[in-house]
Amino acid sequence: MRRKRDGRHQSHASEIVNRAPLSPVPSPAAGPKLGHSGVGSSAKLRTMCASVAPALALCVAVSLSCTVTSSSSKPFSLGLAAQYPADKDLTKDPDVLYFGDFESASWYAEWGNTSKPENADLVEADTQRLFVPFQGRALRVRIVKESNVGLSSEYRFALHSAGEPEEIYFRYYLRFADDWRPIEGGKLPGPAGTYGVAGWGGRRSDGTNGWSARGSFSIPQNGVTPIGFYAYHADQPTEYGDVWEWERRRLGYLRNNRWYCVEQYVRLNGPSRRDGILRGWIDGQLAFEKTDVRFRTVDALKIETIWMNVYHGGSDVAVRDHHLYVDNVIIARRYIGPMNRGMPTVEPKSNLK
Numbered sequence: 158m159r160r161k162r163d164g165r166h167q168s169h170a171s172e173i174v175n176r177a178p179l180s181p182v183p184s185p186a187a188g189p190k191l192g193h194s195g196v197g198s199s200a201k202l203r204t205m206c207a208s209v210a211p212a213l214a215l216c217v218a219v220s221l222s223c224t225v226t227s228s229s230s231k232p233f234s235l236g237l238a239a240q241y242p243a244d245k246d247l248t249k250d251p252d253v254l255y256f257g258d259f260e261s262a263s264w265y266a267e268w269g270n271t272s273k274p275e276n277a278d279l280v281e282a283d284t285q286r287l288f289v290p291f292q293g294r295a296l297r298v299r300i301v302k303e304s305n306v307g308l309s310s311e312y313r314f315a316l317h318s319a320g321e322p323e324e325i326y327f328r329y330y331l332r333f334a335d336d337w338r339p340i341e342g343g344k345l346p347g348p349a350g351t352y353g354v355a356g357w358g359g360r361r362s363d364g365t366n367g368w369s370a371r372g373s374f375s376i377p378q379n380g381v382t383p384i385g386f387y388a389y390h391a392d393q394p395t396e397y398g399d400v401w402e403w404e405r406r407r408l409g410y411l412r413n414n415r416w417y418c419v420e421q422y423v424r425l426n427g428p429s430r431r432d433g434i435l436r437g438w439i440d441g442q443l444a445f446e447k448t449d450v451r452f453r454t455v456d457a458l459k460i461e462t463i464w465m466n467v468y469h470g471g472s473d474v475a476v477r478d479h480h481l482y483v484d485n486v487i488i489a490r491r492y493i494g495p496m497n498r499g500m501p502t503v504e505p506k507s508n509l510k
């Protein structure tokens with residue numbers, strides 16, 4: 158992806174940015190709302206937690222069917238994760254297809270690799286890059302100086318008993334390291350159905366040959382990295398995909414040295430309809446919605462994979478090493494939402510000049 162003057166990126170100079178229509182109302186796929194004060198002082202958060210805890214318990218007890226609000230708060234959506242404190246026992250939920258916490262050294266086998274990917278390591282400490290664990294070990298992905306590839310692993314649905322779905326939720330925790338300074342946009346994890354034929358790398362989608370909706374990142378501006386979808390679909394105007402940033406309330410503009418709950422939802426369109434859906438949430442808040450996507454014109458194309466991809470560009474290589482971290486990955490049939498946890502970790506300030 159080539160750098161542009163406004164700091165936004167495209168995968169090629171000929172690409173065109175399509176801005177998605179943003180829904181003015183909360184997503185119907187989102188769960189009930191809970192008052193949330195954001196990251197404040199510990200005392201403030203303890204007070205907030207104490208005040209909403211009974212209501213949260215009640216929400217879970219009534220199958221997440223109520224709405225709880227709090228003054229001076231931002232709502233976020235409760236999902237199935239709210240029923241499993243610290244994500245414990247999530248795999249017992251019948252709607253959870255996969256849970257990965259990167260505590261096992263053989264994590265990569267679950268992602269289609271026969272050996273450990275070269276630029277991916279499990280870390281429990283990484284003070285040089287101001288890493289703070291989310292929950293135990295995390296997957297650290299490195300984009301090496303003078304290269305593009307960080308990671309390209311896949312969860313292929315056909316290899317698992319549930320088969321290839323037509324809609325799926327995918328949630329992971331993401332943290333850009335202190336050295337995250339890409340000079341070009343690139344790709345992040347997300348769903349795809351390329352079948353090795355089309356839907357990535359300039360292999361244009363025509364509705365019959367493949368599609369993808371990986372995550373994207375754009376060039377950081379003013380200390381934040383915009384993320385979004387990078388979509389290959391039947392209506393793409395060029396041979397390269399469209400970048401749809403998660404601009405709603407600027408929720409998709411992420412800082413370094415902070416964990417974010419990133420969740421994606423894709424529902425494939427009916428082959429004869431323009432009703433495919435993409436949604437994105439940050440920390441349980443709807444950050445993006447588009448409901449008129451044509452991923453396909455044939456029924457044979459499904460959701461083939463969750464593509465765990467981290468890639469710098471485009472074509473321009475990284476001018477230095479960049480790192481990011483991933484933890485608590487979940488693939489599920491219904492909205493997942495942020496982890497039900499207690500106190501947030503205190504994040505250090507950057508020491509990068």
Ligand SMILES: [Ca+2]
Nearest residue numbers: 258292293294
């Ligand atoms: Ca972990």
